[in-house]
Amino acid sequence: xxxxxxxxxxxxxxxxxxxxxxxxxxxxxxxxxxxxxxxxxxxxxxxxxxxxxxxxxxxxxxxxxxxxxxxxxxxxxxxxxxxxxxxxx
Amino acid sequence: xxxxxxxxxxxxxxxxxxxxxxxxxxxxxxxxxxxxxxxxxxxxxxxxxxxxxxxxxxxxxxxxxxxxxxxxxxxxxxxxxxxxxxxxxxxxxxxxxxxxxxxxxxxxxxxxxxxxxxxxxxxxxxxxxxxxxxxxxxxxxxxxxxxxxxxxxxxxxxxxxxxxxxxxxxxxxxxxxxxxxxxxxxxxxxxxxxxxxxxxxxxxxxxxxxxxxxxxxxxxxxxxxxxxxxxxxxxxxxxxxxxxxxxxxxxxxxxxxxxxxxxxxxxxxxxxxxxxxxxxxxxxxxxxxxxxxxxxxxxxxxxxxxxxxxxxxxxxxxxxxxxxxxxxxxxxxxxxxxxxxxxxx
Numbered sequence: 118x119x120x121x122x123x124x125x126x127x128x129x130x131x132x133x134x135x136x137x138x139x140x141x142x143x144x145x146x147x148x149x150x151x152x153x154x155x156x157x158x159x160x161x162x163x164x165x166x167x168x169x170x171x172x173x174x175x176x177x178x179x180x181x182x183x184x185x186x187x188x189x190x191x192x193x194x195x196x197x198x199x200x201x202x203x204x205x206x
Numbered sequence: 207x208x209x210x211x212x213x214x215x216x217x218x219x220x221x222x223x224x225x226x227x228x229x230x231x232x233x234x235x236x237x238x239x240x241x242x243x244x245x246x247x248x249x250x251x252x253x254x255x256x257x258x259x260x261x262x263x264x265x266x267x268x269x270x271x272x273x274x275x276x277x278x279x280x281x282x283x284x285x286x287x288x289x290x291x292x293x294x295x296x297x298x299x300x301x302x303x304x305x306x307x308x309x310x311x312x313x314x315x316x317x318x319x320x321x322x323x324x325x326x327x328x329x330x331x332x333x334x335x336x337x338x339x340x341x342x343x344x345x346x347x348x349x350x351x352x353x354x355x356x357x358x359x360x361x362x363x364x365x366x367x368x369x370x371x372x373x374x375x376x377x378x379x380x381x382x383x384x385x386x387x388x389x390x391x392x393x394x395x396x397x398x399x400x401x402x403x404x405x406x407x408x409x410x411x412x413x414x415x416x417x418x419x420x421x422x423x424x425x426x427x428x429x430x431x432x433x434x435x436x437x438x439x440x441x442x443x444x445x446x447x448x449x450x451x452x453x454x455x456x457x458x459x460x461x462x463x464x465x466x467x468x469x470x471x472x473x474x475x476x477x478x479x480x481x482x483x484x485x486x487x488x489x490x491x492x493x494x495x496x497x498x499x500x501x502x503x504x505x506x507x508x509x510x511x512x513x514x515x516x517x518x519x520x521x522x523x524x525x526x527x528x529x530x531x532x533x534x535x536x537x538x539x540x541x542x543x544x545x546x547x548x549x550x551x
Contacts, residue, residue: 118216118218118220120216120220120221120222121214121215121216121220121221121222122214122222123212123213123214123222123223123224124224125210125211125212125224125225125226126226127210127226127228129228129512130227130228130229131228131229131230131231131517132228132229132230132231132512133230133231133233133234133508133511133512133548133549134230134231134233134548134549134551135548135549136508136512138228140210140212140226142212142214142224144212144214144222146214146216148216149216175217176216176217176218177216177217178214178215178216179214179215180212180213180214180215181212181213181215182210182211182212182213183210183211183212183213184208184209184210184211185208185209185210185211186208186209186230188208188210190210206230
């Protein structure tokens with residue numbers, strides 16, 4: 118089992134009060150894999166159902182953001198490897 | 207410094223964390239200057255004015271707070287940040303000769319100013335103490351006098367050496383009969399400014415003392431020449447002045463011009479310094495609606511500060527010369543409104 122990785126970057130180092138702040142998180146884990154399970158039910162007479170697909174993630178990741186100044190960060194987007202959060206300075 | 211911490215956790219409880227630090231800047235200080243170095247207290251009343259520019263000649267016997275300027279002490283002690291422009295330029299009669307005076311028991315004799323600056327053809331060239339005179343130690347008495355007075359103020363100030371080196375040098379300078387080109391004058395000024403900053407920093411200074419050198423900021427090559435890294439390492443601010451003198455001038459473009467040059471041309475030490483706008487103004491002849499132009503300034507400053515490069519931290523409106531507010535009350539109302547707006551609050 119591999120450990121996850123994460124990097125975080127802000128769009129600036131200094132903000133004026135009221136500025137919009139953008140945090141970009143890149144993350145991943147070598148074990149994380151999407152899987153798709155396709156099920157077909159076949160009876161004794163050989164009749165098969167239409168295939169049904171379900172998806173799942175092996176070793177899913179959860180991402181949390183904390184700010185020691187108490188600022189609230191809201192998730193804007195997350196595609197599973199890059200997440201963008203915003204806050205107000 | 208606030209820190210944001212990101213934690214990624216997998217299904218097995220293994221985690222990765224990453225952090226990013228940031229700073230929330232203090233609001234930009236809205237500031238002022240009133241023509242003639244007059245008492246600005248009444249104009250500033252009721253507005254979010256937190257910064258002030260003043261001009262003194264080292265030749266003057268009354269630099270801090272200035273002759274008959276007790277209000278400067280009152281304002282400074284109430285928290286208004288002072289930008290004291292101290293000039294080698296001599297403001298003229300009386301007393302353009304040598305001076306002998308005593309500072310804290312030591313008697314100094316300082317020779318007559320031997321340089322001319324602002325040598326615009328067809329004008330009378332002002333006198334100034336020469337850069338060679340400074341480097342020879344002949345002006346140390348002027349600095350000692352200023353420092354002695356400064357120590358009685360009760361608060362720290364920014365000492366801006368020279369008002370506008372580019373304006374001073376644009377047409378060359380002359381010291382003791384020797385002429386120097388603009389570029390030569392810049393190089394000599396850098397040496398002299400370094401000498402003066404070193405002189406002050408070698409002595410006990412009031413807490414909060416900072417230094418900068420003054421430049422109008424209308425010439426890119428000059429701006430680069432007078433901001434070498436060894437000098438910037440001794441200085442606390444970048445500085446430039448901003449005037450709208452054409453109907454096409456926008457606040458964003460005018461405040462941005464020297465910033466773009468700085469970002470392109472200056473070194474990392476210079477770019478680590480915040481920007482003090484010692485003067486900004488709108489010339490009513492070309493821009494009759496001064497108030498409307500002033501109203502665009504907060505957003506321009508906010509935008510510039512959101513971009514890469516040094517941040518503008520003080521902007522002092524120059525109610526004199528090109529920036530004279532006319533009508534005054536309309537202009538002051540516009541300034542009060544602007545300084546009540548982000549990023550000034």
